[in-house]
Amino acid sequence: MSDVVLSCQNLVKKFGGITATGNVSLQLARGARHALIGPNGAGKTTLINLLTGVLPPTEGRITLEGEDITRLAPHLRVRRGMVRTFQINQLFLSMTPLQTLALVVSQQRGLGGRFWSALGRDRAVAERAEQLLAHFHLAEVMDVPTEYLAYGKRRLLEIAIALACEPRVLLLDEPVAGVPAGEREEILQTVAELPSDVSVLLIEHDMDLVFSFANRMTVLVNGTVLTEGSPEEIAADPRVKEVYLGHGEEAAHG
Structure with a gap:
């Protein structure tokens, strides 16, 4: 089995005459804690959109577990084990964390949207949802509609949803973006405790999180790889x- 779970070779993305991604090659090792950093406009989110199929590349190749997925639809990449979170929450505000996670677990196990009955009848669904609620510090708010949760709890729920999809590759897109300082510690702890068999690619401008989490780092500048190495x-x-x-945090978004 290869030690590389996700790779891209010479990825190029052009928008008209603008090259947003220029010949980017990257390898994500199995079980990696890999951070993608760079100043504003470096092309980090564009690269993630290419890897997840949101954008088609102009040139280049993407492989997952050795298979070419360059033209594969985003939902099929999820089925193959590549899951992402977003900078902005993508949550059902009227649903509780318990309902949300039961729905995702039910769909993951081929039960469709029958999560209401699955919660009562399928003990495995309920147990998995409860495990996720406990691991992500959401048990005490599991019956609270998401719209009333503190922002940090929403970010935790989003990562819990991603883990409920049983990913082999998890792309974390700025998990602490917009989270007040007092709510960050739970997220930092949770990210540090992600399962070791899940390979993680983290986009983040919070350097404390990056350097405490990553064992490998790639620096993007102007859509190209400046360098890669250990922290x-x-x-x-x-x-x-x-x-x-040296530019400070204000230059680190993008």
Whole structure:
């Protein structure tokens, strides 16, 4: 079995005359904790959109578990084990965390949308939902409609939904974006405790989270890879300090 679970080779994305992604190659190792960083406009989200099928590449190739998925539809990539979260919550505000997770678990297990009956009749669905609620610090608010949850709890629910899809590859798109400082610790702890068999690619501008989480880092600048290495190598690289770390957090969105 290959040690590389997700890779892209020479990915290019052009919007008219603008090259948003220029010959990006990246390999995500099995079980990796890999961070993708870069200043505003570096092309991080565009790259994630290419990897997940939201955008078709102009050139290049994407493989998942050794299979070419370059032209595969996004929902089929999810079925094959590639799941992402978003910078902005994609949640059902009128549903509770328990209802939401039961729905996702039911669909994952081929029960369709019959999660109301599944909660009562399928003990395995209820048990899995309860496990996720406990792991993501949501048990105490499991019956509260999502619209009334604190923003940090919504972010935790979003990551719990992603894990309910049983991913082999998880793409975390700025999990602490917009979360007040007092609510970040739960998210940082939860991200650190993600299952070791799930390979994670993290986009994040919070450098405390990046350096506490990642064992590998890729730096994007102007749609191209500037460098890649261990957190220690990235922190010591004068080019990274010049174009990114030295600019402060306000330059880190994108």
